[in-house]
Amino acid sequence: MENDQEELYQTVIANKYCIGCGVCAASEDSPFDMAFNEKGQYQPVMKERQAAEAYVGNLCATCPFSDQCRNETEIAASLFGGSAGITFNDYTGYYLNTYGAYVKGDAFREKGSSGGMGNWIAAKLLEDDLVDAIIHVKEAKDGSGRLFSYQVSTTVPELLDGAKSKYYPIELSAVIKQVMANPGRYAIFGIPCFIKSVRLLAEKNRIFDERIIFTIGLVCGHLKSDQFAKSIGWQMGIEPDKLTEIDFRQKIPGRKSSDYGVEVSGEVAGQAVTKTALTRDLYTTHWGDGLFKYTACDYCDDVLAETADVTIGDAWLPEYEKDSNGTNIVVVRNQIIQDVIDRHREELFLEALSMDKVYQSQAGGFRHRRQGLAYRLYLKDKKGEWRPQKRVQASADATAKRKKIYVKRMALVEESYRAYEAAVKAGDFQYFITYMNPILKDYQKVNDRPFVIRALGKVKRIFLDPLRK
Ligand SMILES: Cc1cc2nc3c(=O)[nH]c(=O)nc-3n(C[C@H](O)[C@H](O)[C@H](O)COP(=O)(O)OP(=O)(O)OC[C@H]3O[C@@H](n4cnc5c(N)ncnc54)[C@H](O)[C@@H]3O)c2cc1C
Ligand code: SF4
Ligand code: SF4
Structure with missing residues (x-):
């Protein structure tokens, strides 16, 4: 192709494999800016032509969906491969230890999405003087119209102010510029593909590499467009x-x-x-319907943020789920993080979790991104369309029923955007429901899930009495 930016555009961006991480827009002279598209997803847009043509760089090498970068296993192997006590598993990647855990006593669990382990680890990194600042996602409050953005916290109260999961589009370009302009030791939170981007950028940029001391991964099912948040409010x-x-x-x-x-x-x-x-x-x-999902997520094979120093998720296991306060799964890959956990162990409920249990806690996510991904890649190859190289091989080796589920799931994503557009035009969320009802009914029949016909009046009545037993 003509040049690097053209290649990134023609492969990843134009074919909808861009997750909007913002790394390609992070340098001042990048040809791209990040902006919301019509679906409410962050995507790179080309700056004016002159600037674009002046750019000399290697954008593809830092894009998590480009074929010019190393895959998650290769990146993780150079980070953790030689460490004492490390084990490799196809689902988890490298790991030292895996746990079911929550923070006892204070605010972390109460304020967190789950067991509060994510922010607790970040707080200990600050308190033990291992980093100066934490990069994570907080309420935007900047007049941009966005609800959340990546920001920097330097104290535990600031950190707690940004607790909980944001199922909302975010991007890294602005905060990367901030790191480059402000020397310091940082830890960064991210969903798996974002942590991969951070690792790739660190491979190419020495200053960034020196400043990003730890990465904290979040287990990821998929990312949502801002229409997900808006649809909830609208209902x-x-x-x-x-x-x-x-x-x-x-x-x-x-x-x-x-x-x-x-x-x-x-x-x-x-x-x-x-x-x-x-x-x-x-x-x-x-979550299984995948409405308002980024298309890129259907071509992702990293559930457990395999390139992160530590990964935190929800322990969706019967023995933990019964506790409404929430319990995390924790996958530790970096010995320094393990030492932090060991040093402050008395503050935690912590029990070793077998690999089987870790798998079970995310079984749906793994099936969608192993067997499901193999089939989606097979379909792409059959049509002769470009798609990113993945660690999963293309295959049609699934039952007829599973294949149907995977095809209908892809349609659900696209239809959710069309339905939302129709509802916006009509100024009435009921249009969304009327549009989606037959599509969801058809999908849920194949998926053996009972379908309940919904109308907005019913939904509105429900929220008035949300805590009913
Ligand atoms: C898009 C998305 C999809 C997810 N899918 C799954 C899943 O399928 N299965 C599963 O087990 N867990 C999933 N998680 C992780 C889960 O929701 C919790 O975030 C995780 O269990 C941590 O809980 P905690 O109690 O330790 O959180 P906390 O202690 O509250 O810490 C969470 C930290 O993460 C930061 N953060 C929140 N949202 C984001 C974001 N979008 N990007 C970067 N940092 C962020 C917060 O600012 C905070 O610092 C997902 C998270 C996200 C953001
Ligand atoms: S680097 Fe990130 S924002 Fe840029 S094209 Fe790749 S996925 Fe999209
Ligand atoms: S599923 Fe999660 S990690 Fe994978 S591409 Fe989507 S947002 Fe990124």
């Missing part, structure tokens, strides 16, 4: 452009940890309102 009576805050993970005492709630704030008829509902009562929140 609960807040128009999309009036949604100002969302808490995706509210713990409900007495319920299973997986049976959590969501809280939205915004403006209705000029009045500030805050509303709460159980996610299972809402139309767009069933």
Whole structure:
């Protein structure tokens, strides 16, 4: 191809494999800026032509979906491969230890999505003077119209202010510029593909490499466009452009940890309102349906952030789920993080978890990104279309039923965006439901999930009494 930026555009971006991480837009002279597209996803857009043509760099080498970068196993092998006590597993990648865990006593678990281990580890890195700052995702509050963004916290209270999972588009370009301009020792949180981008950039940029001391990965099912957040608010009576805050993970005492709630704030008829509902009562929140997903996520094979020093997720296992306060799975790969955990062990509930249990806790995610990915790659190859090289090989070796599920899931994603556009045009969320009902019914029939016909009136009634037993 003509040049590097053209190659990145023609392969990853134009074919919808871009996850919007923002690394290709992180240098001042990059040909790209990050912007929301019509689906509410961050994507790179070409700056004006003159600047674009002047660029000399290697963008493909730092893009997690380009074929010009090393894969997760190769990156992790050079980071952790030779460490004492390290083991490799096809699902987890390299690991020293795996745990079921939560933070006892103080605010971390209460404020966290799950057991609070993510922010607790970050806090210990600050308190033990191993880093100066934590890069993570907090409420934007910058007038940009975005609800969340990557920001830098230097104290534990600031860190806790950014607790909980943000199922919302974020990107790294601005915060990378901040790191490059401000010397210091940083730890960074990220979903697996973002941590891969950070590792790739660190391979190419010595200053960035020296400043990013630790990476904290989050287990990832998939990333959502901002229409996911807006759809939740809209179902609960807040128009999309009036949604100002969302808490995706509210713990409900007495319920299973997986049976959590969501809280939205915004403006209705000029009045500030805050509303709460159980996610299972809402139309767009069933994670398996994958509504408002980035297409790139269907071509991802890293569930457990294999290139991160430590990975934190939800322990979706019956023995832990019964505790509404939440329990994490933790995969430790870096001995320094292991030492931090060992040093402060009395602050934690911590029990070793077998590899089988780690797998079980994310079984759906692994199936979608192993067998499901193999079939999606096979379909791409059959059509002769470009797609990124993955560690999973293309294969049609799944049952007819599973193949149907995978095909219908891809359609669900595309249809959710069309349905949302129709609802916006009509100014009525009921259009979304009417549009999606037959599509979801068809999918759920193949997937053996009972389908409940929904109407918005029903949804609205439900949120009024969210905590009913
Ligand atoms: C898009 C997404 C998909 C996920 N999918 C799964 C899944 O399928 N299975 C699973 O087990 N877990 C998944 N997780 C992780 C899970 O939701 C929790 O974040 C994790 O268990 C940590 O919980 P905690 O109690 O330790 O969180 P906390 O102690 O609250 O720490 C969370 C930290 O992560 C930061 N953070 C939040 N959102 C983001 C983000 N988008 N990018 C970078 N940093 C962020 C916060 O600022 C905070 O510092 C996902 C998370 C995200 C963001
Ligand atoms: S995935 Fe990241 S690096 Fe690759 S094109 Fe998209 S924004 Fe750029
Ligand atoms: S599923 Fe993969 S590509 Fe999608 S956000 Fe998660 S780590 Fe990134």
